[in-house]
Amino acid sequence: MNRFLPLYFLLFAFPTLMAQSPTFEGSWSGTLQLPSLELPLVWHIKTTQGKLTTTMDSPAQGVNGIPMAQTQVNSDILVISSPPHGLHFKGTLIRPDSISGQFSQAGTTIPLSLVKAQHSTPQRPQTPKPPFPYESSNHLIPSKNGIQLGATLTKPTGKGPFPALVLLSGSGPQNRNGTLMEHEFFWVLADHLSRKGIAVLRFDDRGVGSSTGNYAQATTYNFAEDAQATMAWLQQQEDIDPQKTGLLGHSEGGLAALIAATTSGPDFIILMASPGIRGDRLILNQQQALFSAQNIPETQSKPARELNETLFALALEAKSMEEFAVKRANYQKEAPIFQFMTPQQKQAIEAQLSGPWIFDYLRLDPKTYLHQIACPVLALNGDLDLQVDATTNMEAIAQGLKQGKQPPLEKRIYPGLNHLFQTATTGLPTEYGEITETIAPKVLADIVGWINEI
Structure with a gap:
């Protein structure tokens, strides 16, 4: 999930890229050798409605599926370009599994060799597997301005009412599972909580998956509207405890939770790696x-x-x-x-x-909304988070709540965990896909324990 750096920041910080073709169809990987770092890239080429199309993944930047504007093939020459990103690649197929070419962005040209990927599924031991000891159902939930949100509700079996929460994703268009580099962040979270007696609603961001709307034209305030709509829907469902229904937001999702809470009144809020500063x-x-x-x-x-x-x-x-x-x-x-x-x-x-x-x-300042929060808050972060610094943002969250209605606050900073709450070495986004762990078990256990205690 782009829990993750906004693409606009990524383009300031690094060059990015894209490419591929019909004998060129498939996935190709290569590494840009930049002055101070290596930037691995994966380009996926396929035929769509009789025409070659390409998307690009940049694992180090936590960015997947960026569409390229043009993909052209002339004999053994492949050309891929994306004018909105200032990107251009031209390469020659020198062997069935190798392309040698030049990558250009914003006036800079760098040699780039691509190798056709022999796809192997990375190890993701926490990805949920059946049998599932809980009920799962899919729904369309109405939000403001006619938006319909495709969602999945996982609910424990047996007699309710059950505590429940809505999961809110971070920056970038995310599906309901929070899929990133084949990690299923929100599915892992929902599976664990529902196995422990907690109902969970997760949904596709507007314009993603089964949800309608235009993600590119949405703001954090629109995401807060979707949070309000989904929580109101959840509170009305059978076997859900309307007095113990909350919001869990990761990264920018935490901001959406805070904004939504000022009018929708959740019974609790969980902030995972959420901003506390403007x-x-x-x-x-x-x-x-x-x-x-x-x-x-x-x-x-x-x-x-x-x-x-x-x-x-x-x-x-x-x-x-x-x-x-x-x-x-x-x-x-x-x-x-x-x-x-x-x-x-x-x-x-x-x-x-x-x-x-x-x-x-x-210009969005979390303290505007932190001052208005009255329900219990659990704030979590890892000390290797390079996207939302744990110390600075945790202190700001605590101060914002203290200067307002002073609700109960529990805060935890986990040693050795990154922005995705994985056990990491450096905290860099380059590690996200390399790490087999999706969420550290300690974090999952702490969330369940805190919900049961409030």
Whole structure:
């Protein structure tokens, strides 16, 4: 799940990519050799309605399934491009399982060799397997403005009423299972809780899977509306305890839970790696933590940081998206750094900053909503989380609650766990797919124990 870095940050921090074809059909992997890091990529090529299409995964960035605009083949030449991302790849099939080519982004060209993947399923021992000692049912749940949310309810067998909660995903379009690099984050969580007597509702983000709507035009406030709708639906279901129904949000999902709670009144909230500071600060801290963890020199990290700081400040000054667009255009004319950028680089930055989500997210301050929370809160994080720093954000969550209605708060920072609550070594996103563990068992046990105690 993109529990994960917003794509717009990723493009500031790293180059990204995509590609593949008909004798080229299949999955191809390669590694970009960048000055301070290696960036592995996987490109999936298939025929859709008689036409070649490509999607790209960047495991190190926690990004999967990014569609490429064009895939073309001429004899043994493969060309893949995505103008919105400023990406272009041209390669020659030198053997049935090998492509040699050049990858370009934003005016920079790097050699890239691809090898056809012999697909093997990574080990995911926690992925749920039958028999399931609980009931599972699929539903369509109405949200605001005619949105329909495809959802799955897992409910213990036997006599209720059962405590229950709704799972809210983090940044990026997520399905109800929270699938990322073949980890099923939310399915593992729901399975464990329902085996322990707790009902769980998980749903596809709007515009994903069975849910309607347009994810690209949605903001965190829209996700909060979906949280309210799904919790209200859950409270009305047979055998669900309407006095012990809560929200669990991971990463940005925690923000949606806090916003929803100000009007929907859950009986408890669980925040997993959730932000406690304003969006602009969170992304800047995230960027710096990833730069530091990868030993990226100051000569490279400082310009990216300063550019982000200025652009974010312009966003905060603007009273509308239209005003922000004008400010960006004026800044591009005046700032020396833009004189050294290619048109593709400028286009990539503009694409990252022009949507409604980023405009709202940069100014979203969790303390506005933390002050209004009255129900018990469990806040969890790992000390190797490089996306939502545990110490800074946990302190901000505690302060926000204390300055408001002072609800009961239990907070836990787990040694050696990353943003996905996996037992990790560095905390870098490159590890997410390499780790076989989906969620540390201690975290699962603590969530069950806390719900049973409140």
